[in-house]
Each structure stands twice: as structure tokens, then as C-alpha cells.
Amino acid sequence: MKIQVQAWDQVVDYDPASGKSLYACLVEAGLPVPGDCGGKGTCGKCRFKLLEGELSAEAYQALAGQYPLACRARPQSDLRLAFLNMERDHRILVTGDRPALAGPKRWRQVSFKLDRDLLQAGTDLETRLVQELDVPSFPAQVWQGLEIQRDQTYRAIICDDQVLALEPQLADGRIYGLAVDIGTTTLAASLIDLETGEDVSQASALNPQIQQGADVLSRISYVMTEGGRGLKQLQQAIRRAIQSLIDELCQDADCLESAVYGLSLAGNTVMTHLALGIDPRPLGQSPYLPVFRSGQQLSAKAFGLRKIPSSAQVMTLPAVSAYIGSDVVAGAYAAGFSELGKRRLLIDIGTNGEMLVQDGDRYVSCSCAAGPALEGMMISSGMKAAAGAVEECLWQDGQFDLQVIGGEDPQGLCGSGVLALIREGLRAGLISYRGRIIDPESLAPEDCRRPYLKVDDQGKRSLQVAPQVSLTQHDIRQVQLAKGAIRSGVEVLLKASQLEAEQIDQVLVAGQFGRHLAEASLIKTGLLPEGFAGRLSYIGNSSHSGAYLYLMDQEAARGLEALARRINYIELSRLEDYDRVFARASLFPKLTRK
Ligand code: FES
Structure with a gap:
């Protein structure tokens, strides 16, 4: 079934077999559906005007008055609707003021040709490339699965002197990264050219974890009640939302996901714990201790992002305490x-x-x-x-x-x-x-x-x-x-x-x-x-x-x-x-x- 919301030029598919509410379906599609109770049917903010189509009867509960609630509604046919509490400006504020980049850049890419100069007898490629690229080491695993051909030009992607990847040089050699603000309610991200620092495109989405609670304490409680299953659910929700942002930003900028090599994530301490799949329960109980405060860095593979290179780096920013986050x-x-x-x-x-x-x-x-x-x-x-x-x-x-x-x-x-x-x-x-x-x-x-x-x-x-x-x-x-x-x-x-x-x-x-x-x-x-x-x-x-x-x-x-x-x-x-x-x-x- 197709759902169309007036004011958003996007059609969302609804699968009746999923048994999901209309609210859950739209939130999962990353749309900023109005609602303050996380879909519990208690705030009444997700009321909408049905312009076309049919709904299940429970959409019209007492709180809804004459209008149905999206978090109680299950579509029975294609729908067209308009939310009553649609914000004047539902766009999320993605960026803020920031100083110009001043220090040395973290990222560089270096091209080299496997020619006679490089391939000298009596040594090995690792030693030669360490000299040529001015890096402390050149890990063998970056060659994994790569055809090594004489006179082919390759490029090495380097972050903080660490060689992350090696690939044949492409015509469009740009490499990209994402800066992401993970808010309790919304996510804001931009795609950045990692060499020039240019903001190439911007996107935002609702934090899908809102279905498990509107604020950080209710998300911690969710993990307390649901245990490991709840933690996994919250982690997957945020990971999927980040993946959708990557897709959207790359599509907008007309670039490939395989060119995304870095992500930095800032958020409150509960959000960064959940994004890394770390149990947030210690944050909700005295003495309110975070499991970690320093910035973390792991590969995209370990973080669970699939479409970008597995060696891409996901970084979380440092925090102060359980309630003063990164x-x-x-x-x-x-x-x-x-x-x-x-x-x-x-x-x-x-x-x-x-x-x-x-x-x-x-x-x-x-x-x-x-x-x-x-x-x-x-x-x-x-x-x-x-x-x-x-x-x-x-x-x-x-x-x-x-x-x-x-x-x-x-x-x-x-x-x-x-x-x-x-x-x-x-x-x-x-x-x-x-x-x-x-x-x-x-x-x-x-x-x-x-x-x-x-x-x-x-x-x-x-x-x-x-x-x-x-x-x-x-x-x-x-x-x-x-x-x-x-x-x-x-x-x-x-x-x-x-x-x-x-x-x-x-x-x-x-x-x-x-x-x-x-x-x-x-x-x-x-x-x-x-x-x-x-x-x-x-x-x-x-x-x-x-x-x-x-x-x-x-x-x-x-x-x-x-x-x-x-x-x-x-x-x-x-x-x-x-x-x-x-x-x-x-x-x-x-x-x-x-
Ligand atoms: S009543 Fe709160 S989101 Fe539906």
C-alpha cells in the first residue's frame, strides 16, 4: 500500500503484514511525524486529516476526537493524509556556526604507480610504500582481494597516518565523510569532501528510537525491561537511520557510498552508547557512570555499516559525564x-x-x-x-x-x-x-x-x-x-x-x-x-x-x-x-x- 503525506513529496510503502502502525511506518521511513509520546497514543500530537483511503477502527480512539491518531491507525488501503500538528518548518537545523579549518587535515589520499621506480629488487612493496607515502606502516591487509598489476595507478586513503584502504585510481577521486549529530529526537548529517572540507549535501531524519521512548531515560528503561533484545533493537534502529542518511546524502551529491571513508558522531552520552551497542543501564542508575567517555574509533564493519568500505572509520566524540555528552x-x-x-x-x-x-x-x-x-x-x-x-x-x-x-x-x-x-x-x-x-x-x-x-x-x-x-x-x-x-x-x-x-x-x-x-x-x-x-x-x-x-x-x-x-x-x-x-x-x- 502507498502512503502519501501532504507537504512531503515522498510516497512511503506500507506492508499490511507487518502489523505496524502508520506512525511507525512513517518514522521508519525517516519522516518527521509529529508526536511527543513516541507512539504510545497519549499525546494526541499525531492526529491527522484523512484525505483519501481507509483505516482500521482503533485509529479513532477517544483522545483523537474527530481525527484519527497515526500511532493507532493501520492503513486498510492506499492513503493520502495531512497532519494537524505539522511544524511550520519541519526541516531540522543541520548546521551551526563553526570556525574555519585551521590545523592539519586528518585525511589525505596519495596516488602511486606500480612502475619500475617503485618495484626495486632486493626489497618489498611495504618498505617502498612506507618511504614513498611517508606513513609509519603499510598493512598487508589493504592489498587483500586487489589485483596487483604493473604500471597500474593506485590510491591509498590515509587517516591520521594510518593507511585504511588501497584501490585502483578512479577518474573521480574524491573521498567523503559524514558529520552526524545524533539527537534524542532528530539526526542531522552532512556529507563532506574529506580533502577540501566542503559540505556537499545535508540531510536530516527523525531518530527512529523515538518509538521506544521520547527521552533518554525512557530509552534506558526500555533496555532495563527488554534486556539485550531491547539494546539490539535500539542499536539497529540508529544504525539503519545512519545508513539511510548515507544513502540519501550520496544520492543527493551523486557519489558512490564506496567513496565514504569516515563518519564522526556527536550526541548525548546515552545516544553514543546505544549507537555503539553498549548497555546504557549504568547511565540511569546512581552513581550514573558512563562505560566510556573518550572518543572511540572503529571500522565501519565493526560498527555494522555495510555499503561503505569495511575499513571506513566511525568515530564518536568525547563526553564529560553521563549527562554532559559529546x-x-x-x-x-x-x-x-x-x-x-x-x-x-x-x-x-x-x-x-x-x-x-x-x-x-x-x-x-x-x-x-x-x-x-x-x-x-x-x-x-x-x-x-x-x-x-x-x-x-x-x-x-x-x-x-x-x-x-x-x-x-x-x-x-x-x-x-x-x-x-x-x-x-x-x-x-x-x-x-x-x-x-x-x-x-x-x-x-x-x-x-x-x-x-x-x-x-x-x-x-x-x-x-x-x-x-x-x-x-x-x-x-x-x-x-x-x-x-x-x-x-x-x-x-x-x-x-x-x-x-x-x-x-x-x-x-x-x-x-x-x-x-x-x-x-x-x-x-x-x-x-x-x-x-x-x-x-x-x-x-x-x-x-x-x-x-x-x-x-x-x-x-x-x-x-x-x-x-x-x-x-x-x-x-x-x-x-x-x-x-x-x-x-x-x-x-x-x-x-x-
Ligand atoms: S498520540 Fe502521541 S504519537 Fe500518537
Whole structure:
């Protein structure tokens, strides 16, 4: 059966005998299907409009309302459909800011002809090639299966002075590598010319492990319950996703998979463990120990990739701890954190928040569970950044002006809209610094703010800015929990570095989600300290940038390893006064009404 999703010009095959849900089938095909519960049928985000075709009855369960859920639906015929929660920009942010390559390159290819000069009597080819190619050794296995012919030209592929492969010289002699950011939700990759450093093509995909859990903890739990079988399943899922990215990138660039000789993988510590098929359970239990932290390197054959040369190298980047992974180290390196003498902060705001402060030659990091509220999830009017979502608002002349994606009638709040509404609600005096929505009875009947305040039958207050868009007291509490987690992390790092916020010269916001949060919202809601105002910059997918540098540059590969070892990690939950810091951090700034 054929499945076609409006907005994606791709037709996916569905095999009814597989018994898979529509959601599973599309995710496996690498499509960014909306959904936050990993297909468990609890978030309702995978609802879709059926344009053509038939579905099994269970697609229409209570949560779905009038629309079917993709994670409950089994196609009964060819389908055409449109998701309701399709993101405005479903493209994943593949790249980020990165410095130019400066150090010696890790890769080179050298051509040589098996002519009379090379084939001298009284010696052997190994000795001659070690001299000619200036390498420490020339392993015999690279000749395996190769026809050795006089006057034939060959090329040797060399990484860090290690000869990986030997083959007859081809007309198109380019060699390629992939820099991959393995996110918990998405994978972002680019194909790179290993000699010039040129980004030849880019691709992204949903992390298929999402079917086994939306976050890292649920994936660890999956392995805890399913044991070795679950681990294998998660490893295969990521391996297949990487293989599909290789196929897609090579097709785009019109090159052969057999020309791909290197991959560098950056990701959080759970993702890199799973990619290498290493049991992540120690990461989920006290004392939260990673099995490895240093960068790993293995052959494509050992990693389990089939279409690229078996001697191609797969490298994972170094990490700091169980919860500060190689994605953070990669981002910090790409943002210049290995340059000593600076004072700066790197922050990745997402369901998990990770942050790192550099003070000269000292580095301290922490991570926190911020939850999904800042992404507009678990919020009563929350939705993805899709058409109809309020993404920004302004309290002006006694009313809220809403900025809605696609210019449509407002239908909900996406993450940036939630934060903007709280910011403006605080400014208008409708929300107190403790996060309480004010009592409408405390306002004069003619007060222009009064129509925005609602109280339900049970006395619960909300702030309603459009017929279908409101922020309840419970929503604000969810945001306060996320804010408390992130701000307390920042405060702990500043204190550990004996710095005031004003002494930080640069605040770098990394990642897919953070780029949508306006500086005004981050500062005026107190998610970040006032002292950071005017110093924020958004650096995109810095994890991918670090993976690129690690793949290409010898100095970067060494520098990343050294940086990872210099970063200290603070486990917030172990701090004695953490509850007090958290409680204070969850308050909003006291603002004056203007
Ligand atoms: S209900 Fe969450 S993905 Fe379907």
C-alpha cells in the first residue's frame, strides 16, 4: 500500500503484514511525524486529516476526537493524509556556526604507480610504500582481494597516518565523510569532501528510537525491561537511520557510498552508547557512570555499516559525564571554548537543559531536566510551531497583540508563544512574580485587563487571549518548573565559578529549540539573568559543527579530547541547598507595569 503525506513529496510503502502502525511506518521511513509520546497514543500530537483511503477502527480512539491518531491507525488501503500538528518548518537545523579549518587535515589520499621506480629488487612493496607515502606502516591487509598489476595507478586513503584502504585510481577521486549529530529526537548529517572540507549535501531524519521512548531515560528503561533484545533493537534502529542518511546524502551529491571513508558522531552520552551497542543501564542508575567517555574509533564493519568500505572509520566524540555528552563538548569546541582566557556560557535549552561556563581556563557544567513545557508541550493550549500557533505577543494600549504563524486565527501557543505571553502577562501585571494569575476582583470593573482574566466553576484562574488560547495557572506552574531547573543550573555554575552574570562576556544559545526563544523572553521572564542582556547569540546546531571539526582537523580532534577532560561536572541534585536555589529560580522577576 502507498502512503502519501501532504507537504512531503515522498510516497512511503506500507506492508499490511507487518502489523505496524502508520506512525511507525512513517518514522521508519525517516519522516518527521509529529508526536511527543513516541507512539504510545497519549499525546494526541499525531492526529491527522484523512484525505483519501481507509483505516482500521482503533485509529479513532477517544483522545483523537474527530481525527484519527497515526500511532493507532493501520492503513486498510492506499492513503493520502495531512497532519494537524505539522511544524511550520519541519526541516531540522543541520548546521551551526563553526570556525574555519585551521590545523592539519586528518585525511589525505596519495596516488602511486606500480612502475619500475617503485618495484626495486632486493626489497618489498611495504618498505617502498612506507618511504614513498611517508606513513609509519603499510598493512598487508589493504592489498587483500586487489589485483596487483604493473604500471597500474593506485590510491591509498590515509587517516591520521594510518593507511585504511588501497584501490585502483578512479577518474573521480574524491573521498567523503559524514558529520552526524545524533539527537534524542532528530539526526542531522552532512556529507563532506574529506580533502577540501566542503559540505556537499545535508540531510536530516527523525531518530527512529523515538518509538521506544521520547527521552533518554525512557530509552534506558526500555533496555532495563527488554534486556539485550531491547539494546539490539535500539542499536539497529540508529544504525539503519545512519545508513539511510548515507544513502540519501550520496544520492543527493551523486557519489558512490564506496567513496565514504569516515563518519564522526556527536550526541548525548546515552545516544553514543546505544549507537555503539553498549548497555546504557549504568547511565540511569546512581552513581550514573558512563562505560566510556573518550572518543572511540572503529571500522565501519565493526560498527555494522555495510555499503561503505569495511575499513571506513566511525568515530564518536568525547563526553564529560553521563549527562554532559559529546554534543555539548562538540558545541563548546566549535564555539571556541578551547581558547583560554574567556568568560562565557553555552546553553542548550530543550527537554534536557545542558550548560557550561568557561572562566579563563576553568570549565564547569551541569544538566537539568527542564521538561517539555518550554516547547509548548503539556500546556493546555500548547501546540507545535505550526500554522495557527501564537509565536509572539505584545501587551500594548491595553490589549494583547498576537503574532500568529501563517497569519491564521490563533489556535494555540507554541513554545516561544508560551514564554512571550508570560513575559507580557508579567509586564501587564496580570501575573505576579510568584507566578499567580491575579484575582479579577482585585481590578476595577473598567480596567482594560479584566476581560482577559477568566475563573472557572472550580475557581481556577486563566489568562485568555483568544477564544481557543489561554494560559492556566497549571500551565504557568509547568513553565516555572522548567525555568527553575534552567535558571538554578545557571546560578549554580556562576557561583561555582565565582562570577556575577554581568561578568560573562558571551552567552551562546545552542540547539534546535533555543533559536526560537527571543532574548527578551528569556531575560524578562528570568529564565536567564538580567545581567546577560545584550550578550546572547544563537549558534545553531553546534553539536554538528563540532562533529565536522573532529572529522576533518587533527588539532580539533585532539583539542576536543583535551577540552572534554578539562570540563568539571556538577550534579545539581547532590547539592545541599539545591532545593532553595531551585525555589528562588522558579520565581519571575518583579516587574513594574508600564
Ligand atoms: S498520540 Fe502521541 S504519537 Fe500518537
